Amino acid sequence: MSEAIIPGTAGSAVDPTRSASTPPRSWLAEALYNTFGRVGARIGAVWIGVIAFCAVFAPFLANSRPYLMKSGGRWSSPLLEQLTGVDVTLLAVFFVGLGLMFVRKLNMGQRAAILLWVVALVLPLAYWPQIGVIWRETQWPVLMRGGLLLLGAIDLAALVGIPWSMRLGLRFQLIFAVVLLPLVVLLIVRPPNPTRVPIYEQYREMEAAGQIEWVLRAPLPYSPSDRLRDQFDPNRPHPRPPSWEHPLGTERFGADILSRMIHASRIAMGIGFISTGIALVIGVIVGALMGYFVRWVDLLGMRLVEVFGSIPQLYLLLTFVAFFGRNLYLMMVIIGLTSWVGDARFVRAEFLKLRQQDFVQAARAAGLPLRSILFRHLLPNALAPLLVSVSFGVASAILAESTLSFLGLGLVDEPSWGQLLNQAVSAGGGFYWWLATFPGLAIFLTVFSYNLIGEALRDALDPKLSGE
C-alpha cells in the first residue's frame, strides 16, 4: 500500500492542532480530502470524471441531429427537440450538483438530499406526457388509474414545496425559486417528447440535397443507433476499421463505435451506481439492525446474509434474462439484491464495535430515539469501510453487466461496452481488433479507476495502514 502514499500528503490525517483560522472540516470531508490527495485516487477520479462527463453530455457529444440549422428560412434545433427525459434529468442533476459544490453552507448530507430531491422532481416531470400512453394502454379500472394520477400529482406538489417547508433561509429559497421553478414550468409546458422511430439519415440527406442553408453539428455527427443506411457500400462492409470519418471504426450493423461508447458510459455509470445503491440501502438496514440489537436479530440476519451470499450472481442473472427478457432495470435490481451481503457485514461489524462507545451511551442518556441513534449517530461513524466497499461494488457491477452483454444476453439496441466486445468475434470466425480493443479498454480503465479510488480510500481511512 505504501507506494500509493506520496510524501507531504501521507500522515496528514485528522490534525487536532489545526489552527483555529481554518474553517472546521467534518471528519468525513477530511477523510475524502486525504483520499484524493493520493495519486492513484486522483488518476481514478479524473477518468471517472471523463466518463461522467460523457454520460451527462452524450447527446451533445455524439448525435446525428444538428445543434442548430437553418432550413427553408426557418431556424430549428433538432437536437434539443429530441432530448429524452433521461437527458434532461441528467443535465439538471449535473448543473444543480455543480452549483451545490460552490455553496459553502451545506454539509454533505444536505447536498446529497438536494440532489436526490432534484431527481425525484425532474424525472417524473420529464416523462409526464407518457401518462397519456399509460392511461390508454393499461387495463386497470378508471378509479385506480385516477387514484394513481392524483397520488402522483400530490407527490409532485409536495416535492415542489419541500424547500419552502425546510428551514433553509430566505436566500436558499430564492435560489430554488429562480433556478428550479422555471425548469419545472418549462418541463410541464414543453416536455421532452422524442420521436419513437427516429430517422437519423434525414439531415445528411437534406444537406446533400442542398436544403440546409446553415448548420452547426455535434463534434461527432453520428447517433449511437444511426446505422448509416444512406452510406451503404457493398464494397466496404461493416464493421469497418478506424478511419477519419469514424475514429474508432464501425460495428457490425454500421453504427459509429465512438458514439456508441460515449452513450454506453451512461449504462456503465447507471448500473454501477443504481445497483450499488440498492445493495447499500439493504446492506445498511440489515447490518445496522444486526449490529445494534445483536442476539436473535443478529442470528437471523446472519443466516439471511449467508443465504444471499450463496446465490451465484451471474447464474441468477442468466436465469432471469432467460425468463423475463433483457431488461436493464431488472439487471440492476438483481445485481443489487445479490451484492448487499458484504455491506451488511461491514455495517454489522462497525455497529458491534460502536454500540459500546460512550457517545452512543450518551445519546441514549439524552433520550434520543432509536432511529436517531442508529442512523444519525452510529451510521456516519460506520461509513468509512462502506465507502471502500461501494467503490469496489460499482466496479464489480459494471463488470457483471459487461459480462452479460459479452455473452450476448445484455441489451439489444441500447449501446453497452460489453455488447460491442461481443461483436469482436464474428460468427464466421473473423476477429475485429478495434471492436475488442476500445470497449475493452474502457471497461478496464473504469473498473481500474474505481479500484484505485477504493484502494486510496482504504489507505486514507485505515490509520494502521497510513504509516503514522
Added chain:
Amino acid sequence: MPDPLLSITDLQIGFSTSRGMIHPVRGVSMTIYPGQTVAVVGESGCGKSVTALSVLRLIPQPPGKYLGGSIRFQGRDLLQLSEREMRRVRGKDIAMIFQEPMTSLNPVYTIGDQIIEAILLHQGVSSREARQIAEQSLRDVGIADPGRRLDEYPHQMSGGMRQRVMIAMALSCQPKLLIADEPTTALDVTIQAQILELLRKLQKERNMAIMLITHDLGVVAENADIVNVMYAGRVIESATVEDLFDRPQHPYTEGLFRSMPRLGQKATRLQTIEGMVPNPAQWPPGCKFHPRCHRTRQLAANAPADQTVEIRTAEGSARVMARCVHDLPQLPTSGDPELREILPQHWAACHFTENYDNAPVTLPVIEHQREVRRETVENGVEGVVP
C-alpha cells in the same frame, strides 16, 4: 420533610451470562433530595456504575434484568414506565455525564449539532432558539466564544473542554438530577478541580441534585453531602460526608481511608486492602468482605475457637469469625449483614460494628446538606477549595 427527588429501594439487577445469572447489584437503597450531592464510592466492579445506569434504565435488556426493587423519581416508579415515557425522562429530568470526555462526543458532528439535537427533542423550541440556548449553556460552563465553538468538531477541543461541553449538553435541558459517572477520572488534576468547581456552581444556581459516582475520596470530601459506600453490589455504609470521614464504621471504609495518602504523614508505602474485589459470578458466602477484612481477623485471633472458622484466601488461609461467613440467609444471594442504622443518621452493614445487634433496619434517608465555604465559587475563582 420534603419529598425526596429520587429514592432507590432494594434495587436488584441480574445479568444472564453463559455461566448463569450473575447479580452485580443486590438490594441497593439510597435517597437523593433536591440540591443534594450524593456520592457513590467503591472499587471497580462494585456495582456503582450499574446502579447509575439503571436509574436511566440504560442497562441493556437482555442480558440485564431488573429482578426487584423500585426507583421512584418524583413519585413515579421509573421501572414501570414504558420505553417511550422513559425517553422523555432521559436528558430532560435526569441527565448523565460520562467518564471519558474524549469518546463521549460523536466525532462526526459539531458540538452545536449535538447539543441542539437534544434541546430540539426535549424543549419544543425553534432551531434558532435552540441555538441560542446551546450558546448560553456553553457560556454557562465557561467556554469562551461559544458562538464559534458551536461549529467546531470534538477533535478540535481538549479533554477538559470536551467535558465542559458534555456538562453543557447535559444541563441544557435543566435536569433536576445529574448523574455524573466518574466525571473527572480521565482529566488531569487542575482540570478536575475546575470541572468539579463548575458542577458545584451550576448545582447551586439550579438547585439540582447530583449523583456523583467516583472512587476518588478526595473528590467525595470536596463535593458530597451524603456518601454511600458500595461493595460487592450492596451499599455497606451510608452517612453524611462529615460523619463518614470522622467515624467510618465499616472495616471496608476504614480500609479505603487507610489506603489514601495524607498530607504531612510520613509513609514509605501506602496501605492497601488485601485481595481482590470478588467476582460477581462467585460471591463468597456471608459477608462479601470477610475474605479481605482485617477486623474479623483481629477478632478471630482473640475469640474462642468454636466461634471462628478457617477460610482459604488468595494468599493462603486465614481465621475469621464464623458469623461473617454464616449468617441468617435472609437475602437472595445469602447471608450479607443488613444495612442497619447503628448511629443516628449513619448506616453500616457489618456484624461487628458497635451496636449492630440492637440497631434498627431502616432505609437510609438523610436530608443533610453540608455548609461549605461556597463563597469561593461566587467570586469566580477557579481552583481547589481549601
